[in-house]
Amino acid sequence: MGEIKKRMKDRLDAFSDAIIAIIITVMVLELPIEKIGGSVDYLVLFRAIGIYAVSFCFVGNLWYQHAQVFNDTERVANKTVVMDLIFLFFMSLVPTFTKLMTDDTSKITVMLYGTLSLILLVVFRIIVSQIAEVKYSKHSKQHEVFNYIFARNFNYSIAAYVILIVLAFFFPRIALVLFIIIPIWSFVENSHEHGTL
Amino acid sequence: MGEIKKRMKDRLDAFSDAIIAIIITVMVLELPIEKIGGSVDYLVLFRAIGIYAVSFCFVGNLWYQHAQVFNDTERVANKTVVMDLIFLFFMSLVPTFTKLMTDDTSKITVMLYGTLSLILLVVFRIIVSQIAEVKYSKHSKQHEVFNYIFARNFNYSIAAYVILIVLAFFFPRIALVLFIIIPIWSFVENSHEHGTL
Amino acid sequence: MGEIKKRMKDRLDAFSDAIIAIIITVMVLELPIEKIGGSVDYLVLFRAIGIYAVSFCFVGNLWYQHAQVFNDTERVANKTVVMDLIFLFFMSLVPTFTKLMTDDTSKITVMLYGTLSLILLVVFRIIVSQIAEVKYSKHSKQHEVFNYIFARNFNYSIAAYVILIVLAFFFPRIALVLFIIIPIWSFVENSHEHGTL
Amino acid sequence: MGEIKKRMKDRLDAFSDAIIAIIITVMVLELPIEKIGGSVDYLVLFRAIGIYAVSFCFVGNLWYQHAQVFNDTERVANKTVVMDLIFLFFMSLVPTFTKLMTDDTSKITVMLYGTLSLILLVVFRIIVSQIAEVKYSKHSKQHEVFNYIFARNFNYSIAAYVILIVLAFFFPRIALVLFIIIPIWSFVENSHEHGTL
Numbered sequence: 001m002g003e004i005k006k007r008m009k010d011r012l013d014a015f016s017d018a019i020i021a022i023i024i025t026v027m028v029l030e031l032p033i034e035k036i037g038g039s040v041d042y043l044v045l046f047r048a049i050g051i052y053a054v055s056f057c058f059v060g061n062l063w064y065q066h067a068q069v070f071n072d073t074e075r076v077a078n079k080t081v082v083m084d085l086i087f088l089f090f091m092s093l094v095p096t097f098t099k100l101m102t103d104d105t106s107k108i109t110v111m112l113y114g115t116l117s118l119i120l121l122v123v124f125r126i127i128v129s130q131i132a133e134v135k136y137s138k139h140s141k142q143h144e145v146f147n148y149i150f151a152r153n154f155n156y157s158i159a160a161y162v163i164l165i166v167l168a169f170f171f172p173r174i175a176l177v178l179f180i181i182i183p184i185w186s187f188v189e190n191s192h193e194h195g196t197l
Numbered sequence: 198m199g200e201i202k203k204r205m206k207d208r209l210d211a212f213s214d215a216i217i218a219i220i221i222t223v224m225v226l227e228l229p230i231e232k233i234g235g236s237v238d239y240l241v242l243f244r245a246i247g248i249y250a251v252s253f254c255f256v257g258n259l260w261y262q263h264a265q266v267f268n269d270t271e272r273v274a275n276k277t278v279v280m281d282l283i284f285l286f287f288m289s290l291v292p293t294f295t296k297l298m299t300d301d302t303s304k305i306t307v308m309l310y311g312t313l314s315l316i317l318l319v320v321f322r323i324i325v326s327q328i329a330e331v332k333y334s335k336h337s338k339q340h341e342v343f344n345y346i347f348a349r350n351f352n353y354s355i356a357a358y359v360i361l362i363v364l365a366f367f368f369p370r371i372a373l374v375l376f377i378i379i380p381i382w383s384f385v386e387n388s389h390e391h392g393t394l
Numbered sequence: 395m396g397e398i399k400k401r402m403k404d405r406l407d408a409f410s411d412a413i414i415a416i417i418i419t420v421m422v423l424e425l426p427i428e429k430i431g432g433s434v435d436y437l438v439l440f441r442a443i444g445i446y447a448v449s450f451c452f453v454g455n456l457w458y459q460h461a462q463v464f465n466d467t468e469r470v471a472n473k474t475v476v477m478d479l480i481f482l483f484f485m486s487l488v489p490t491f492t493k494l495m496t497d498d499t500s501k502i503t504v505m506l507y508g509t510l511s512l513i514l515l516v517v518f519r520i521i522v523s524q525i526a527e528v529k530y531s532k533h534s535k536q537h538e539v540f541n542y543i544f545a546r547n548f549n550y551s552i553a554a555y556v557i558l559i560v561l562a563f564f565f566p567r568i569a570l571v572l573f574i575i576i577p578i579w580s581f582v583e584n585s586h587e588h589g590t591l
Numbered sequence: 592m593g594e595i596k597k598r599m600k601d602r603l604d605a606f607s608d609a610i611i612a613i614i615i616t617v618m619v620l621e622l623p624i625e626k627i628g629g630s631v632d633y634l635v636l637f638r639a640i641g642i643y644a645v646s647f648c649f650v651g652n653l654w655y656q657h658a659q660v661f662n663d664t665e666r667v668a669n670k671t672v673v674m675d676l677i678f679l680f681f682m683s684l685v686p687t688f689t690k691l692m693t694d695d696t697s698k699i700t701v702m703l704y705g706t707l708s709l710i711l712l713v714v715f716r717i718i719v720s721q722i723a724e725v726k727y728s729k730h731s732k733q734h735e736v737f738n739y740i741f742a743r744n745f746n747y748s749i750a751a752y753v754i755l756i757v758l759a760f761f762f763p764r765i766a767l768v769l770f771i772i773i774p775i776w777s778f779v780e781n782s783h784e785h786g787t788l
Contacts, residue, residue, distance in 0.1 A: 007268040008264060008265070008268055011210065011214060011264045011268065012264075014210075014211060014214045015214045015217065015218055015260065015264075018214055018215050018218030018219075019218045019221065019222055021218075022218060022219065022222045023222065023225070026222075026225065026226060029226065078387055078388050078389060079388035079389075081261060081387065081388075082261075082384065082385065082387050082388040083388070085253075085257045085261075085384075089250065089253050089257075092222055092225045093225070093228075093246065095225075096225065096228045096230055099230060100230050100237060103230070104236065104237060106236075108239070109237075
């Protein structure tokens with residue numbers, strides 16, 4: 001039973017990695033290099049590459065955090081498999097919503113992007129809780145890890161996204177800039193070594 | 198020989214996971230975000246996301262059950278490799294047939310979708326039998342497992358799909374609703390822990 | 395050194411499986427379900443699914459034989475890595491050339507398809523020789539395996555493809571039918587257990 | 592901690608392989624086989640296959656060198672994970688920039704391609720340094736390996752690319768030919784066994 005559980009976890013990892021690899025490269029399939037009137041529109045091309053870079057950082061960031069959480073455990077509960085697939089579903093919408101927001105920056109598109117980010121955060125938080133549940137039997141240890149690694153960051157992040165979604169209603173362009181900076185900043189942040197983790 | 202057999206099984210797993218990862222995300226490549234007359238048609242977009250979600254649950258569900266069955270064994274017969282590729286072929290038609298059924302709900306499209314579901318069930322059942330054959334030499338044990346895990350569910354499922362296909366002939370829209378609910382319900386069901394498995 | 399060689403082999407396996415998974419599903423991305431004049435053209439759709447099935451069998455077959463050959467060894471020479479990538483390059487042309495041949499059956503398209511099949515056979519044969527070289531130091535054993543498993547089949551296959559390419563020049567439609575039957579037949583053949591292998 | 596680090600490295604390998612598999616096959620999705628005026632334009636098709644072959648060699652080459660470097664270590668620093676994703680991002684632009692350069696050979700497109708190649712080399716060099724840092728504590732050993740395997744080749748390569756970019760400004764077509772030959776030559780070069788590595 002434990003062995004089969006472990007295998008399911010390994011396959012979930014492989015399946016997730018393959019899906020995220022597709023999600024992260026989806027945009028490259030659509031880079032606009034059609035010639036318009038004899039020559040390529042470089043402004044349009046580099047703008048598309050910029051949007052792709054934003055989406056790449058966001059998805060890359062999610063992959064990294066996802067991998068870190070799942071590397072920390074050897075088994076997953078059935079409900080975590082289902083929750084992970086739900087997480088992957090919403091993650092797969094990131095390129096589309098990023099493109100939507102940057103192509104047509106408006107109240108609606110920026111708030112949609114913010115809502116998607118919020119859903120991803122919440123689903124991810126549920127996954128982290130479920131994995132911690134499987135791993136730690138003692139309440140104290142579980143909470144300690146939780147407080148240290150996740151709860152702190154997550155609560156701040158959720159609050160930040162809610163504020164940004166409200167901000168997007170009034171100032172969509174300012175929210176857009178912040179929504180673009182956050183994943184890039186977070187992506188670069190991952191390069192630091194966390195002593196205790 | 199046993200070692201080579203095991204490697205083939207591991208590669209079949211990796212190959213299946215990669216193929217299913219492509220199948221499950223195929224629809225995200227085609228989400229309609231082209232601007233029509235200055236702004237995106239959100240109704241069309243969210244309808245497409247909804248259809249994608251249905252296909253995602255169906256394929257996610259198949260992946261899960263597929264993984265569970267293959268995690269239960271360490272070797273597969275050659276005929277199971279071939280049968281598994283046939284299973285993947287039909288699985289790869291799920292996004293297209295889901296889109297067909299929901300875009301143009303008619304007697305024909307709903308029955309086609311039902312027939313594809315039925316084929317997948319039957320092929321999967323054959324795979325399960327073949328794996329059980331390799332694993333259990335004693336007839337009693339094999340049958341016990343079969344009765345407990347699969348035979349019960351499968352026979353009900355096959356009967357249900359046949360009834361739904363007939364229903365689709367007379368009331369395509371009602372069958373459509375049921376065809377949409379089944380994989381979602383089955384997907385969520387997977388989150389429960391099965392004590393004995 | 396041996397350990398690093400083994401890792402390269404494992405990564406080549408994973409990389410090959412991912413590439414072949416993309417090749418085998420490429421056609422599903424393009425199944426024609428656009429409505430023409432109010433309803434889907436089922437003849438066109440099922441014809442496309444049929445062509446996809448032919449390509450699926452051909453690529454599935456290549457994957458299976460490829461996996462069997464590589465499962466038989468733990469290390470690969472650098473030249474085999476390069477040769478395997480060349481093999482994957484030509485394999486990735488299979489869906490396009492299958493579609494070309496079936497969409498527009500003519501002397502040229504059928505002969506092109508035949509030539510691609512022949513190139514794949516020859517490259518595969520080189521890979522098999524290289525792997526056997528690494529594995530067997532003694533000449534006798536190597537030859538014995540070669541004669542038993544590969545040489546026999548390959549020489550027949552190469553002769554058959556050359557004849558078919560010539561046939562395609564005079565009777566493209568007959569060659570087409572044979573080119574379609576061969577991979578399907580070969581695919582189904584894989585389901586048998588080979589006692590000695 | 593070491594175990595988790597190792598798992599992250601294994602997942603980074605799997606994730607990289609899946610992404611590179613998509614990048615290397617992206618072009619095959621767009622091979623032009625639409626009939627224009629009754630029959631396929633073979634000149635256009637084989638030109639597209641040729642461009643695809645160039646991109647395939649370039650990406651295949653990067654995969655091979657990438658795999659060799661990562662196979663040489665069991666753990667990677669967090670910053671290497673981030674740097675590797677940046678490497679993959681730029682690698683994913685290779686097919687687009689190859690197509691751009693060959694479709695519309697001009698000062699700009701050839702210099703863009705050269706710049707992309709240069710960025711890839713520099714990022715790769717940083718990754719190699721980071722991996723060597725983790726692996727070798729003693730300065731002498733690290734430097735010895737560096738001097739032998741990488742520094743020599745890299746410095747030549749970087750100088751060569753800078754010269755080629757300048758050349759592209761004056762003679763784009765000559766630079767194009769060289770840019771096409773380099774990855775193919777380098778790809779074939781990989782087939783040699785390096786005694787000491």
